[in-house]
Amino acid sequence: MKPNDRILLLRSTLERYNHAYYVLAQPLVSDAEFDHLLHELQDLEAQHPEFFDANSPTQRVGSDLSNEFVSAAHRYPMLSLGNVYSAEELQAFDERVCKQFDGTVEYVCELKFDGVSISLIYERGQLQQALTRGDGIRGDDVTVNVRTIRTIPLALQGNVPSPLEMRGEIILPHSSFQKMNEERIANGEPAFANPRNAAAGTLKLLDSQQVAKRRLDNFAYHLLCEEMPFATHYESLQAAQAFGFKVSEHTRLCANIAEVIDFIKHWDAARKSLPYDTDGVVVKVNNYAQQRALGYTAKTPRWAVAYKFAAEQASTTLLAVSYQVGRTGAITPVANLEPVQLAGTTVKRASLHNADQIQLLDVRVGDKVFVEKGGEIIPKIVGVDISLRPAHSEPLRYITHCPECGAALVRSNDEAKHYCPNEENCPPQIVGKIIHFISRKAMNIDGLGEETAELFYQKGLVKTVADLYSISKEALLQLERIAEKSAENILQSIAKSKTMTFERVLFALGIRYVGETTAKTIARAFLSLDALQNASIEELQAVDEVGEQIAKSVYDFMHNPKNVLLLFQLREAGLQMECSANVLINNVLQGKTFVITGTLSQPREAFKARIEQCGGKVSSTISSATNYLLAGEKAGSKLAKAKQLGVAVIDEAQLAAMIGEQSITTDKQLF
Ligand code: IVH
Numbered sequence: 001m002k003p004n005d006r007i008l009l010l011r012s013t014l015e016r017y018n019h020a021y022y023v024l025a026q027p028l029v030s031d032a033e034f035d036h037l038l039h040e041l042q043d044l045e046a047q048h049p050e051f052f053d054a055n056s057p058t059q060r061v062g063s064d065l066s067n068e069f070v071s072a073a074h075r076y077p078m079l080s081l082g083n084v085y086s087a088e089e090l091q092a093f094d095e096r097v098c099k100q101f102d103g104t105v106e107y108v109c110e111l112k113f114d115g116v117s118i119s120l121i122y123e124r125g126q127l128q129q130a131l132t133r134g135d136g137i138r139g140d141d142v143t144v145n146v147r148t149i150r151t152i153p154l155a156l157q158g159n160v161p162s163p164l165e166m167r168g169e170i171i172l173p174h175s176s177f178q179k180m181n182e183e184r185i186a187n188g189e190p191a192f193a194n195p196r197n198a199a200a201g202t203l204k205l206l207d208s209q210q211v212a213k214r215r216l217d218n219f220a221y222h223l224l225c226e227e228m229p230f231a232t233h234y235e236s237l238q239a240a241q242a243f244g245f246k247v248s249e250h251t252r253l254c255a256n257i258a259e260v261i262d263f264i265k266h267w268d269a270a271r272k273s274l275p276y277d278t279d280g281v282v283v284k285v286n287n288y289a290q291q292r293a294l295g296y297t298a299k300t301p302r303w304a305v306a307y308k309f310a311a312e313q314a315s316t317t318l319l320a321v322s323y324q325v326g327r328t329g330a331i332t333p334v335a336n337l338e339p340v341q342l343a344g345t346t347v348k349r350a351s352l353h354n355a356d357q358i359q360l361l362d363v364r365v366g367d368k369v370f371v372e373k374g375g376e377i378i379p380k381i382v383g384v385d386i387s388l389r390p391a392h393s394e395p396l397r398y399i400t401h402c403p404e405c406g407a408a409l410v411r412s413n414d415e416a417k418h419y420c421p422n423e424e425n426c427p428p429q430i431v432g433k434i435i436h437f438i439s440r441k442a443m444n445i446d447g448l449g450e451e452t453a454e455l456f457y458q459k460g461l462v463k464t465v466a467d468l469y470s471i472s473k474e475a476l477l478q479l480e481r482i483a484e485k486s487a488e489n490i491l492q493s494i495a496k497s498k499t500m501t502f503e504r505v506l507f508a509l510g511i512r513y514v515g516e517t518t519a520k521t522i523a524r525a526f527l528s529l530d531a532l533q534n535a536s537i538e539e540l541q542a543v544d545e546v547g548e549q550i551a552k553s554v555y556d557f558m559h560n561p562k563n564v565l566l567l568f569q570l571r572e573a574g575l576q577m578e579c580s581a582n583v584l585i586n587n588v589l590q591g592k593t594f595v596i597t598g599t600l601s602q603p604r605e606a607f608k609a610r611i612e613q614c615g616g617k618v619s620s621t622i623s624s625a626t627n628y629l630l631a632g633e634k635a636g637s638k639l640a641k642a643k644q645l646g647v648a649v650i651d652e653a654q655l656a657a658m659i660g661e662q663s664i665t666t667d668k669q670l671f
Pocket of ligand 1: 079080081110111112113114115116117169221222282301304306
């Protein structure tokens with residue numbers, strides 16, 4: 001056999017083996033056999049450079065020639081897709097489509113792969129060019145790098161149209177992403193924030209030998225050619241598969257929009273177990289004649305739409321950083337973002353926590369940042385895409401003065417946050433304290449809302465929380481938004497707050513580090529404001545769960561002349577400054593921990609309060625440290641767990657007996 005014939009035979013054989021191994025996951029030969037033939041081909045090509053072919057399987061390992069990415073025009077513009085986020089929007093899309101035709105329309109559902117889109121051009125079945133999307137009109141030529149991707153055929157099988165263009169997505173599977181980031185961290189390089197960025201970064205590497213090592217993958221999803229030999233998109237995908245492309249096995253032909261919605265529902269959950277990232281489902285009208293009739297808008301086809309899953313992470317631009325001043329004077333830097341969809345809502349702001357966090361992320365104005373919604377309501381910034389950083393950007397400079405009142409900020413060594421020390425005159429601190437005071441878990445003044453509290457402050461009606469108790473109806477009626485009825489409601493709920501327990505009053509004062517539980521503990525230890533005002537730091541610290549920081553904070557609060565006056569005024573107004581007789585009635589439940597579950601005759605809070613009034617503790621999770629499970633009707637997993645752990649299970653009557661009562665009566669003022 002002539003060398004050239006042998007070379008051609010080896011190339012087609014190896015390409016077939018490659019396809020069987022990577023695309024079909026059904027190897028035809030052993031690795032050793034494959035390597036043996038590949039070496040033979042490499043040797044022959046080295047001896048006969050005149051037979052060089054860029055699409056030879058030997059080129060999949062990349063070359064040591066540096067890449068340069070020249071741009072080239074797309075034959076057909078690379079459009080994007082319109083997005084929808086709900087079944088209703090999808091139904092509206094379907095209605096628009098169906099309106100044009102009689103009856104229902106068939107759709108093809110595909111996963112929306114979260115990677116980098118690529119356009120592959122084949123001439124007479126041979127890969128000629130691979131272009132990135134670019135601006136949709138021109139893209140970068142990344143052919144050399146794309147040749148290293150094993151699931152992209154270099155030569156197509158069978159009788160293929162020519163020229164043929166195949167659009168698809170280049171992705172980096174999770175396993176490769178993880179491996180790649182581990183290596184980068186070990187080399188002291190910054191890790192990629194997500195597989196999509198890693199895929200984009202890899203595709204633009206100058207050294208294709210490096211690309212070959214990264215194990216990129218590809219899914220083909222859109223075939224284009226001059227004269228389409230197929231009647232439907234679905235048929236074209238089946239043909240593409242026969243040509244050698246990797247088409248997702250999770251592609252489904254749906255008879256109507258209801259089936260599409262079923263597909264989406266399934267994958268919204270099931271996608272989490274896929275070995276690569278997806279961010280939605282692409283819904284395409286199946287019939288080409290119908291596609292043509294529907295046509296395009298300036299940017300998107302009218303025959304397809306992307307249903308986006310509620311994203312857990314999104315990327316957007318940091319426009320500016322502003323600083324919020326909390327009720328304790330704590331400064332929180334807030335990122336103002338270009339609005340972006342995240343987990344079903346539009347996100348415009350995210351927390352940056354503190355100066356250390358900003359420094360750690362080295363986040364700068366103009367950066368592309370990644371936002372995540374964790375358990376918290378406010379999303380947070382988790383990373384920066386350094387590769388997209390604009391030139392000449394500068395590190396953020398943290399503020400030195402309060403943005404609200406101009407006071408110089410302070411930060412003690414053991415604190416993560418900066419504070420504005422101007423407690424008495426800094427407006428957001430004053431308003432924040434009022435809002436905290438009236439909140440549900442504090443004084444529960446439900447006739448007042450945050451906006452009204454703010455209005456009271458702006459109109460000079462309330463400067464400290466003590467002023468709430470001297471507001472007159474006339475003064476309220478002077479305010480534009482308040483009419484007779486609501487004025488009465490406000491006054492009534494303020495009056496009602498006078499019966500709130502001392503522990504709530506203590507919590508409502510908003511002493512730094514004194515949350516609901518600490519307030520309870522301290523109130524029960526000292527029983528009255530008098531005793532608390534006379535307590536030394538040591539005495540405070542002697543209380544269970546009160547450390548140096550809390551003790552000092554309470555002591556300082558109690559000895560600040562302004563607060564002495566405030567407390568005097570609150571006492572005069574009639575607030576509870578002692579633990580009333582029925583708080584901590586006895587200590588029969590001392591040292592006992594309870595968990596409450598199931599449906600009871602009163603709200604759970606009532607039982608919690610009663611147990612605590614008798615010296616017991618209530619926890620939300622059951623463990624071997626739990627003494628009793630108070631179980632109501634329909635108790636579920638907690639009951640099972642209690643039985644498993646051997647925790648005593650009691651009912652309401654048994655609890656009442658334990659505390660020497662006929663039944664559980666509660667201190668109504670708690671609610
Ligand atoms: S079809 C004209 N199908 O999503 C239609 N796109 O938002 C062209 N994508 O730029 C796209 N999976 O990068 C299509 N199964 C899929 C897809 C998909 C991911 C990406 C693609 C496109 C973007 C549009």
